[in-house]
Amino acid sequence: EVQLVQSGAEVKKPGESLKISCKGSGYRFISYWIGWVRQRPGKGLEWMGIIYPGDSDTRYSPSFQGQVTISADKSISTAYLQWSSLKASDTAIYYCARRGDYVDLDLWGRGTLVTVSS
Amino acid sequence: QSALTQPASVSGSPGQSITISCTGTSSDVGSYNLVSWYRQHPGKAPKLMIYEGSKRPSGVSNRFSGSKSGNMASLTISGLQAEDEADYYCCSYTGSSTFDVVFGGGTKLTVL
Numbered sequence: 411e412v413q414l415v416q417s418g419a420e421v422k423k424p425g426e427s428l429k430i431s432c433k434g435s436g437y438r439f440i441s442y443w444i445g446w447v448r449q450r451p452g453k454g455l456e457w458m459g460i461i462y463p464g465d466s467d468t469r470y471s472p473s474f475q476g477q478v479t480i481s482a483d484k485s486i487s488t489a490y491l492q493w494s495s496l497k498a499s500d501t502a503i504y505y506c507a508r509r510g511d512y513v514d515l516d517l518w519g520r521g522t523l524v525t526v527s528s
Numbered sequence: 529q530s531a532l533t534q535p536a537s538v539s540g541s542p543g544q545s546i547t548i549s550c551t552g553t554s555s556d557v558g559s560y561n562l563v564s565w566y567r568q569h570p571g572k573a574p575k576l577m578i579y580e581g582s583k584r585p586s587g588v589s590n591r592f593s594g595s596k597s598g599n600m601a602s603l604t605i606s607g608l609q610a611e612d613e614a615d616y617y618c619c620s621y622t623g624s625s626t627f628d629v630v631f632g633g634g635t636k637l638t639v640l
Contacts, residue, residue: 447574447631454531454634455566455574455617469628505573513621513629514564514579521573 412436414444414506414519421525422496429492430522432506439487440464443509446480446491449521450502460509461489496526532557532618532632539638545606548635550618551599556630558599562621565594565603568634569614577616578603605637613639 417431432444445460459470463482470480482489489506503521510516533551540546550563557563561581566574576585578594581601591606601620605612618632 445629454615455568455619455631457619457629457631460628469625471628507574510576510579512564512580512583513562514576515566515574515619516576516579516585518573518575 412517414508414517416504416506416519416522419523419525421527423528424497424526425495426526427492427494428496428524429490430504430524432489432491432519434487434489434508437508440484444482444489445507445509445515446478446489447505447507447515448474448502449505455505458491458504463487463489496524498526498528500524501526530630532620532630534616534618534632534635536633537636537638539640540608541640542608542610544608545604546608546637548603548605548616548618548637550601550603550620550632552601552620552630553599556620556622557596557601559623560621561596563594563596563601564619565592566617566619567612567614568617574617608639610639613637 415433440463443460443462446458448456458474459480461468461480463484479492505521506519507515508517563581565578568574582594593604616635
């Protein structure tokens with residue numbers, strides 16, 4: 411089955427670090443870009459950035475540049491999203507999604523809920 | 529890069545047709561035929577409904593159709609069904625090597 415499996419929900423305190431994951435299976439992981447999308451509670455979708463696992467070419471939306479780090483380990487077909495110092499405003503569901511041939515996002519993970527609270 | 533503009537909400541009765549607009553600029557929607565549409569039910573991940581402006585992925589009902597005119601893209605759903613009640617988001621390529629894509633603010637579709 412073609413799927414993206416994301417890591418489980420996290421509860422963190424402000425200032426803590428975090429790395430969440432997105433594992434692809436059922437397709438050639440290194441041949442498709444993987445993007446990350448944020449959805450704050452009750453809000454819309456926000457584009458964060460994207461990585462090509464084949465060569466780790468990474469692009470960030472200006473709003474997220476310097477705020478998060480996107481990486482990938484092609485040997486285990488997994489992409490990552492990480493924070494060095496979380497803020498309460500990072501509380502959101504984070505989705506990973508595969509980019510199709512026409513800049514669409516044709517395969518989505520179920521999302522990882524990140525809650526940052528003191 | 530500002531978000532694409534969508535109406536906050538639309539509604540329709542079962543069997544009717546509705547259209548959701550998505551207004552961008554000459555830098556995104558107007559320059560590329562690379563608009564996609566996503567449906568999101570509460571508590572679920574988004575699902576691709578339309579790509580490349582008007583194409584349907586395998587398995588998506590032909591009740592869903594997409595179009596574009598100038599800087600505005602549209603999603604039309606015909607023969608409304610209760611299961612169509614959801615949030616809908618448009619997304620456009622921007623051509624920027626860094627910013628890449630931009631989403632619309634989302635539209636809540638209510639089936640009356």
